[in-house]
Amino acid sequence: MPVVAATTSPPGPLDRPAGGAFTLIFTTLPALLRLTCGLAGAVVALTVLTPPVRLPLLLPAVAGLTAWSVWYAVRALRHGIGTALVTGDVALTTAAVVAIPWLVAPAVLAGEGSWTAVLASTTVINTQATAPARWSIPAGLLVTAGYVVGATVAGNPVEARAHAATLLVQAACTAMMTAVMRHRLGQADATFADYQRLSREAVAARAAREAERRQNRDLHDTVLATLTMVGLGAVAGSTAALRERCAADLRTLTALADARSLPAAGPTALDDRLRAVLARTPELTVTATLVSCRVPAEVSTALAESTAAALANVARHAPGAATTLALSRVAGTVVVEVTDDGPGFDPATVPAHRYGLRESILGRTAAVGGVAEVTSAPGAGTRVRLEWRGGH
Numbered sequence: 001m002p003v004v005a006a007t008t009s010p011p012g013p014l015d016r017p018a019g020g021a022f023t024l025i026f027t028t029l030p031a032l033l034r035l036t037c038g039l040a041g042a043v044v045a046l047t048v049l050t051p052p053v054r055l056p057l058l059l060p061a062v063a064g065l066t067a068w069s070v071w072y073a074v075r076a077l078r079h080g081i082g083t084a085l086v087t088g089d090v091a092l093t094t095a096a097v098v099a100i101p102w103l104v105a106p107a108v109l110a111g112e113g114s115w116t117a118v119l120a121s122t123t124v125i126n127t128q129a130t131a132p133a134r135w136s137i138p139a140g141l142l143v144t145a146g147y148v149v150g151a152t153v154a155g156n157p158v159e160a161r162a163h164a165a166t167l168l169v170q171a172a173c174t175a176m177m178t179a180v181m182r183h184r185l186g187q188a189d190a191t192f193a194d195y196q197r198l199s200r201e202a203v204a205a206r207a208a209r210e211a212e213r214r215q216n217r218d219l220h221d222t223v224l225a226t227l228t229m230v231g232l233g234a235v236a237g238s239t240a241a242l243r244e245r246c247a248a249d250l251r252t253l254t255a256l257a258d259a260r261s262l263p264a265a266g267p268t269a270l271d272d273r274l275r276a277v278l279a280r281t282p283e284l285t286v287t288a289t290l291v292s293c294r295v296p297a298e299v300s301t302a303l304a305e306s307t308a309a310a311l312a313n314v315a316r317h318a319p320g321a322a323t324t325l326a327l328s329r330v331a332g333t334v335v336v337e338v339t340d341d342g343p344g345f346d347p348a349t350v351p352a353h354r355y356g357l358r359e360s361i362l363g364r365t366a367a368v369g370g371v372a373e374v375t376s377a378p379g380a381g382t383r384v385r386l387e388w389r390g391g392h
Contacts, residue, residue, distance in 0.1 A: 017192060022185045023080070026178070030126040031076035034089070037122040038069020041115040050105045057102050064117070068092055081130040090139045097143065100150030109156050112163045120147045124167050128174035140171035238283040254350040267294040269329055270334065273304035281311050283319065290327040293334055295388065302368040303336055303386050309360035310338040318342025321381070336386040344376045361386075 023231060042062045072085055096103065097116050104114045114262035120143050127136045127143075144167040151160035212275040278286055295303070307325065314323050328335050350357055357374055361384060365372040370388035 017189070022181060026129045027076055027080050030081060031073040032129055033122055034076075034126060035070050035073035037118055038066055038072075041119055042066045044115040045103070048105045048108050050107065050316065052101060053105050054102045057099070058288040061096060061099065061103055065092060065096060083131075083135075084129045086127055086135070086139070089123050090127060090143060093119055094146040095145055095148040097150045100147075101154040104154065106154065106156065109151065109154060110159050112159065116147070116150070120144075120167055121164070121170055124171045125174050128171055129178050133175055133179060136174060137171065140167065140175075142169070144168060157348050166350060196301060267296065268297045268300045269293070270295050270300045270303060270336075273300050273309060274325065274327055274336070277304050277308045277311065278325065278391055280308065281315060284311060284315050284323055286311065286323045287323050288325040290325070290331060293329055295334060295390075296368075299334075299368045299370070299388055299390075302364050302370065303334070306361045306364045306372060306386055307336055307338060308386075309364070313357075314338070314340045314382075317345075318382075333387055333389045338384040339381065344378050344380045344382050346378060347374050347376055 042065065045058065045062050049058070068088070072089060075085060097120050098116075100109065100116050104116055108114050115298065124140045124143050127139045130136075144164050147167065148160045148164050151157070151163065270293045274288070274290055278288060311323070311325070314321060318340050321340040323338070323340045326335075326337045326339075328337075347357070361374065362372045365386050365388075368388065370386060371392075372387075373385045374382070375385070376382035
């Protein structure tokens with residue numbers, strides 16, 4: 001039986017939808033936050049230039065921080081936020097807040113409303129949202145310490161303590177929120193990965209079962225059918241007819257094996273396939289009416305082999321019955337009918353384990369999107385009707 005091998009590949013965004021969404025959100029929001037706060041901070045920084053603010057120091061500092069904010073946003077949106085962006089942001093922010101005595105007027109330093117206070121908060125929040133906790137927490141403490149030093153040297157220890165507390169709360173809350181979200185989204189991705197794995201296993205199992213069913217049909221309709229007919233006396237042993245039937249079975253199995261090793265072919269003539277089926281059943285006298293009809297190769301194979309199974313049932317259970325085979329097209333539907341005037345049977349009484357009707361005819365036709373119908377009754381003969389819509 002063919003073995004379906006499972007293939008593996010590195011996980012992509014579709015394999016981690018929750019984690020991918022987290023990364024997207026926590027890249028876009030920090031980028032926009034850094035850009036807007038950087039531009040707004042530059043405008044605010046240049047509005048109050050009273051001493052001890054040193055303009056020769058303020059102008060390059062504001063220009064550098066503004067350029068960094070733009071670069072940070074562009075780089076983050078294009079390539080994500082990596083170690084270099086986080087490190088640069090923390091370093092520049094720490095340098096800026098340490099230089100508060102020369103960059104911020106005392107009048108606007110109090111109340112945690114200065115542009116450096118906003119800069120420090122933005123960096124602390126962004127760092128917790130974009131870096132692992134083992135790096136983001138020390139980075140947040142570094143920015144906080146820098147602000148305390150800068151505000152204290154500027155002569156406002158109250159502001160230093162107040163905003164330090166704010167920065168620590170912001171760092172702690174953002175770190176906890178990010179950790180919880182990462183954990184929950186990781187669980188969601190793990191559940192999704194399990195679902196994908198189970199789905200792939202189910203597909204592989206269905207493929208394996210279908211391959212096994214095809215093999216069982218082929219064996220049932222060839223070798224097993226011939227052995228059954230020999231056992232029932234429908235075909236005499238050691239005769240030319242038996243040898244021809246065995247040879248036909250071998251040719252059929254070989255052709256099926258070869259067909260499965262080749263790519264799917266285009267439309268084939270179903271009427272030719274049915275004539276080949278008739279040639280495989282020389283023990284039956286069949287009146288055939290076959291119109292020209294081309295269908296996809298897999299459909300042709302399924303309908304032809306289902307027909308062969310129906311004729312084999314006639315040869316096995318009603319060898320002397322008058323039998324007809326008809327191929328027609330009705331309003332775009334291909335119809336194959338096998339009828340006989342044999343003793344008939346009650347389809348409802350066929351045991352569930354019997355393979356002939358269930359798989360060789362009904363199952364094989366259904367596998368290609370067709371419909372098979374078996375109509376019979378004791379003393380009323382049997383009719384097998386196969387339908388497939390889409391023939392041309």
